[in-house]
Amino acid sequence: MNIFTRKQIERALSILKVLEEIERGFILYSQKKAVVPPIGSMHFSSPPGDCHIKYGYIQNAPYYIVKIASGFPENPKLGIPSGNGLLLLFDQKTGKPVSIFLDEGYLTDIRTAATGCIAAKYLAPKEISCIGIIGTGAQAFYQLQLLRYATNCRKVMVWGRTASKAQQLKNDPRLQEWNIEIAKTIEELASSSNLIVTTTSSHFPLLLEKHIKPGTHITAIGADDVGKQELDPKIFSKAQKIIVDSKVQCKQFGDVSFALQQHLLSEDNLIELGEVITDPSKGRISNDEITVASLTGIAVQDLQIATAVLSNL
Numbered sequence: 001m002n003i004f005t006r007k008q009i010e011r012a013l014s015i016l017k018v019l020e021e022i023e024r025g026f027i028l029y030s031q032k033k034a035v036v037p038p039i040g041s042m043h044f045s046s047p048p049g050d051c052h053i054k055y056g057y058i059q060n061a062p063y064y065i066v067k068i069a070s071g072f073p074e075n076p077k078l079g080i081p082s083g084n085g086l087l088l089l090f091d092q093k094t095g096k097p098v099s100i101f102l103d104e105g106y107l108t109d110i111r112t113a114a115t116g117c118i119a120a121k122y123l124a125p126k127e128i129s130c131i132g133i134i135g136t137g138a139q140a141f142y143q144l145q146l147l148r149y150a151t152n153c154r155k156v157m158v159w160g161r162t163a164s165k166a167q168q169l170k171n172d173p174r175l176q177e178w179n180i181e182i183a184k185t186i187e188e189l190a191s192s193s194n195l196i197v198t199t200t201s202s203h204f205p206l207l208l209e210k211h212i213k214p215g216t217h218i219t220a221i222g223a224d225d226v227g228k229q230e231l232d233p234k235i236f237s238k239a240q241k242i243i244v245d246s247k248v249q250c251k252q253f254g255d256v257s258f259a260l261q262q263h264l265l266s267e268d269n270l271i272e273l274g275e276v277i278t279d280p281s282k283g284r285i286s287n288d289e290i291t292v293a294s295l296t297g298i299a300v301q302d303l304q305i306a307t308a309v310l311s312n313l
Contacts, residue, residue, distance in 0.1 A: 003100045004313060009107065012312035015114070019149060021308045022114050023277050025058065025300035026245065030274025034058045036299045039249070041225060047074045050225060056299030057092055064092050067302040069108045073201060083109065083138060087306050099310055107309070111301040113142035115245065115273075116197055116219050119293040120150040122276050122283045123243060124195045124217040128153035132193030134186060134206060134230070136160030136169045139199040139221065144175055147197075157192050159183040187211050198222050198230040209234035217284070217291045223254040224296045231292070233259040240289040241282075243271050249296045256294045 004012075028034050040053035049072035057064035069085035076082060083105035089098045101107060128151050133140045136158060144156065156178045160166040163182070170180040183189035190196060190211035198207060200222040207218065209232045218239075222230045236242055236259035244250040247270050251257060259265035273293065276283040284291050 001097045001099065002313070003102065005102055006104045006106050008313065009101060009103050009309055012309050013110065014308065014312060015110075015146065015149065017308045017312075018110065018114050018305050019117060021304040022111060022301055023118055025304035026118070026272070026274035027277055028058050028274070029246070029298060029300045030272040030278070034300050036246070044072075047072060049073070052225070054297065054299040054302060056303065058300060058303065061303075061307075062092055063089050063098060063303065063307060065089055065299060065303040065306055067108070067299065069105060071201065081105065081138065087302060089306050089310065099306070101306060101309070107302070107305050108297075109138055109142045110146075111305040112139060112221055112295075112297060113146040114305070115295055115297075115301060116143045116221055117146040117150045118277070119219045119243065119273065119295065120147060120195060120217070122273075122280055123219075123241070123291045123293055124151065125215055125284070125287050127287075128195045130155045130157055130193040130195075132156075132183070132189040132196040133158045133199065134160075134189065134196065135199035135222065136162065136165040137199060140169060140197075141172065141175070143197050143199060143221075144178055148177070151195070153195070154178050156180045157183045157189045159186050159189045190216070195219075200230055201228060202230050203227055204229055205232040206230050207235070208232040209238055212238065212290060214288045214290060217293070219293045219295065220255050221295045221297075223294070226253045228253070229255055229258055231255040231294070233262050233264050235259075235290075235292060236265040238290055239292045240286075241271065241284065241291040242269055243273050243276055243283065243291065243293040245273050245295045245301075246298045247272060249298065250294055254294055254296045
């Protein structure tokens with residue numbers, strides 16, 4: 001069994017290969033060729049935090065995966081990242097452990113950002129005037145890092161609860177290719193952007209229905225657990241297309257679940273991302289459409305990124 005450190009993983013990671021494999025994983029998931037059991041989770045109050053356990057496999061593939069990921073939002077006060085975790089890869093035929101990825105949450109960050117890139121590729125308007133990023137944490141950074149593979153637009157507007165964190169993101173030398181402005185309000189951001197990505201751990205709506213202009217695509221990735229919410233449920237009754245990574249998961253938690261509970265959305269209107277990748281006509285058709293991708297994170301993403309990295313290790 002191999003044990004790989006974060007530095008080894010970073011050196012072996014190929015973004016283009018990851019994007020290709022995760023697209024393939026979504027297709028197989030929507031074709032019912034993957035087995036993904038319900039997520040295991042734990043929640044902590046003092047200090048606040050959570051731990052998710054995601055696991056699954058693709059039929060007739062070499063491996064199955066168990067991923068443990070934690071998020072403790074007060075960690076930066078201690079000088080350590082809020083996210084952490086590891087991935088365990090096993091032989092699907094024997095159950096023998098194959099690899100331990102001590103990635104410290106890095107692969108979770110990358111596979112989430114890769115999915116944001118894929119969503120933008122298939123759902124964002126052809127002409128993106130400005131990218132709006134709501135949130136200033138690690139995922140805000142990684143979403144921008146990978147959106148370069150989906151669009152030539154380099155104009156960005158960022159909103160965060162803390163002005164200093166927004167300024168820190170703006171000044172990050174790794175994002176020099178992006179022309180980043182700081183929005184004073186979410187309404188200002190939404191009025192200037194036709195691709196909006198929400199990356200927070202909010203428990204109440206931040207982006208409201210009244211903020212959204214025609215032709216906007218929204219990728220919501222922060223509401224990945226029970227109780228988390230970033231989008232006004234009324235957005236879903238306004239949108240022409242609602243895309244999810246998993247219908248099963250998104251009915252249970254995340255932004256879509258709130259809209260379903262309030263009868264602002266029917267399950268029949270949900271389209272899985274794997275279906276759109278297979279048939280892009282199920283995604284954006286008109287430049288005036290409002291589209292939403294609500295993503296909660298599924299184990300096939302973790303399996304595919306681990307498999308892609310392992311092939312280079």
